[in-house]
Amino acid sequence: MIEVENLRKQFGTKVAVDGISFTVKKGEVLGFLGPNGAGKSTTMRMVTGYLPPTAGVITVGGENIETNEISAKSKIGYLPENAPLYSDMTVEGFLKFCGEMRGIRPKDLKAAVNKAIDTCFLDKVRHQSVETLSKGFRHRTCFAQSIIHDPEVLILDEPTDGLDPNQKHEVRNLIKRMGETKAIIFSTHILEEVDASCSRAIIIDRGAIIADGTPDELKSRSKNAGAVMLRARGLAGSGIEGELNKLGEVSSVEVLDSTDDSIRARIRAAKGKADQLSSAIYQMTEGKKIVIDELRVEEGRLDELFREITKSDMED
Amino acid sequence: MDALITLILQYLVPAAIIAVVFSLVLFLLPREVRTIFKRELKAYFTSPIAYVLFVVFLGISNGLAFFFFKVLESGEADIFGPFFQWLPWYFVIIIPAVGMRLWSEEQRLGTMELVFTMPIAPWQAIFGKYLAAAVIVFLMLVLTCPIVWTVNYLGNPDNGVIFSGYVASLMLALSFLAVTSAVSAFTRSQIVAYLISLVIALVMVLGSFPDVVDLTMNISGIGGFLAGLINKIGVWLHFSEMAKGNFQIRDFVFFLSIIGFSLFATAVALRVKRS
Ligand SMILES: Nc1ncnc2c1ncn2[C@@H]1O[C@H](COP(=O)(O)OP(=O)(O)O)[C@@H](O)[C@H]1O
Ligand SMILES: [Mg+2]
Numbered sequence: 001m002i003e004v005e006n007l008r009k010q011f012g013t014k015v016a017v018d019g020i021s022f023t024v025k026k027g028e029v030l031g032f033l034g035p036n037g038a039g040k041s042t043t044m045r046m047v048t049g050y051l052p053p054t055a056g057v058i059t060v061g062g063e064n065i066e067t068n069e070i071s072a073k074s075k076i077g078y079l080p081e082n083a084p085l086y087s088d089m090t091v092e093g094f095l096k097f098c099g100e101m102r103g104i105r106p107k108d109l110k111a112a113v114n115k116a117i118d119t120c121f122l123d124k125v126r127h128q129s130v131e132t133l134s135k136g137f138r139h140r141t142c143f144a145q146s147i148i149h150d151p152e153v154l155i156l157d158e159p160t161d162g163l164d165p166n167q168k169h170e171v172r173n174l175i176k177r178m179g180e181t182k183a184i185i186f187s188t189h190i191l192e193e194v195d196a197s198c199s200r201a202i203i204i205d206r207g208a209i210i211a212d213g214t215p216d217e218l219k220s221r222s223k224n225a226g227a228v229m230l231r232a233r234g235l236a237g238s239g240i241e242g243e244l245n246k247l248g249e250v251s252s253v254e255v256l257d258s259t260d261d262s263i264r265a266r267i268r269a270a271k272g273k274a275d276q277l278s279s280a281i282y283q284m285t286e287g288k289k290i291v292i293d294e295l296r297v298e299e300g301r302l303d304e305l306f307r308e309i310t311k312s313d314m315e316d
Numbered sequence: 317m318d319a320l321i322t323l324i325l326q327y328l329v330p331a332a333i334i335a336v337v338f339s340l341v342l343f344l345l346p347r348e349v350r351t352i353f354k355r356e357l358k359a360y361f362t363s364p365i366a367y368v369l370f371v372v373f374l375g376i377s378n379g380l381a382f383f384f385f386k387v388l389e390s391g392e393a394d395i396f397g398p399f400f401q402w403l404p405w406y407f408v409i410i411i412p413a414v415g416m417r418l419w420s421e422e423q424r425l426g427t428m429e430l431v432f433t434m435p436i437a438p439w440q441a442i443f444g445k446y447l448a449a450a451v452i453v454f455l456m457l458v459l460t461c462p463i464v465w466t467v468n469y470l471g472n473p474d475n476g477v478i479f480s481g482y483v484a485s486l487m488l489a490l491s492f493l494a495v496t497s498a499v500s501a502f503t504r505s506q507i508v509a510y511l512i513s514l515v516i517a518l519v520m521v522l523g524s525f526p527d528v529v530d531l532t533m534n535i536s537g538i539g540g541f542l543a544g545l546i547n548k549i550g551v552w553l554h555f556s557e558m559a560k561g562n563f564q565i566r567d568f569v570f571f572l573s574i575i576g577f578s579l580f581a582t583a584v585a586l587r588v589k590r591s
Pocket of ligand 2: 041081
């Protein structure tokens with residue numbers, strides 16, 4: 001549904017997006033991750049046809065966004081960053097306007113507006129002026145605008161920004177549900193969101209893709225993925241650290257916490273030995289007085305990977 | 317009684333025709349333009365600005381006209397002297413205020429990102445919004461009709477000339493409005509858009525104002541070139557000839573090209589803003 005090839009965007013001398021390529025198929029939800037200023041919004045603005053790319057090709061539903069602008073745009077629903085709205089309209093008036101602009105026929109308009117209002121839980125405020133809405137309602141009103149014409153492609157720039165935890169949960173579920181029949185791209189810097197609703201995620205830093213995969217794949221790439229967490233007691237100064245290091249399956253032992261009697265450590269596997277690591281550790285403790293409180297293989301964490309591979313602005 | 321019938325024939329009938337033509341045009345407009353137009357027009361009436369502008373404009377134009385009538389003791393019921401010749405000056409102040417929000421507000425709110433990701437062509441949005449502001453300007457002019465009634469009551473004016481006065485005024489106001497639309501595309505601040513449009517409109521009025529032309533005629537070099545350029549975009553002669561009933565194709569062409577050029581400049585500015 002969405003195909004992006006070698007996308008570049010330059011503002012003056014500043015390169016905001018530097019050769020990004022990806023595709024999103026129907027039924028896929030692609031998460032855009034990346035620190036602030038990475039180029040997520042700029043990429044989305046180009047995919048929606050708001051910004052002309054400096055170089056690269058974008059097709060949406062088979063239509064080139066630059067040469068077949070109108071028909072490509074009609075397939076897209078877009079929630080821009082910060083959820084812009086006309087402050088002089090009511091929620092319902094705004095949605096009607098957007099529906100009309102999207103070419104919904106007058107006889108279907110009312111039903112489309114009602115459906116969007118229901119989906120986004122806006123019934124309470126439907127006659128309220130946009131100006132007086134709280135941030136959560138503003139966001140959901142703009143969200144409603146993006147789905148009013150039931151588009152095949154949804155592009156959502158930080159759709160859960162400014163929502164409370166319950167609303168965030170609702171929106172994630174909504175994205176996941178809609179993702180079954182649409183092609184969706186959404187950006188976020190909340191990493192749990194990727195787990196909750198994405199089928200695939202891309203991490204962008206300084207305008208380039210630095211990681212691309214399913215949430216599980218990405219997690220397994222974090223430094224601690226596959227490491228074993230060990231928490232044990234009854235050591236009585238037995239020098240367990242040394243014994244662990246002697247095991248062939250172990251490459252390093254990182255002691256996080258220890259007393260004479262107890263230890264908490266992260267143990268990393270030697271190359272190719274990850275599968276046998278936890279059983280090797282267990283066998284080593286057998287026949288001793290050691291009590292194991294925890295022996296767990298870490299599946300890796302997105303935020304760790306994120307911190308490892310992206311550089312924050314502050315380090316510049 | 318006769319006067320009343322003439323009045324009805326001469327004003328209500330044209331007004332009805334304008335209304336019908338207007339609705340027809342609206343009906344024939346592409347859906348996209350119509351949708352933008354309706355939203356924009358509604359926006360004018362949900363903010364207090366439109367009402368303030370109506371009051372200010374009608375207060376100034378009607379009030380001063382009656383004042384000038386008294387001063388001139390106009391037995392001939394001439395309407396150009398007391399009324400139409402002052403309109404360009406009022407327009408310089410009022411029209412930028414009507415148009416300043418057109419594109420600057422769209423940028424400030426960020427809704428421009430919605431408009432330009434909808435499946436419509438940019439010209440449709442530019443034209444629809446301009447048309448809504450044009451209706452406000454048109455209504456302002458229509459609401460100066462007490463002056464027409466007054467001169468008809470005072471004497472026997474040539475209502476054909478009065479009509480040309482209105483046509484000229486409308487053309488002038490629509491030109492200023494198009495300029496304001498272009499200026500508003502460059503900034504997200506309504507105040508900045510207002511001030512810059514006001515200065516441009518002022519230069520356009522002064523550009524071919526007889527006294528100014530006399531003053532600048534003998535300047536040479538770059539200054540002279542600039543003065544010549546400003547003379548060229550000067551609206552005064554085009555306006556006053558037209559308003560006195562001397563309809564010339566070139567004057568229409570002049571105003572229409574200012575409108576066309578400015579709306580084109582709006583599109584270019586918005587395109588540049590997005591890249
Ligand atoms: N219109 C613009 N003009 C100049 N620079 C811009 C413009 N828009 C974005 N940028 C720059 O491009 C980079 C990427 O921005 P953005 O796409 O908004 O990042 P993100 O959404 O990932 O936080 C930033 O450094 C930003 O300052
Ligand atoms: Mg952003």
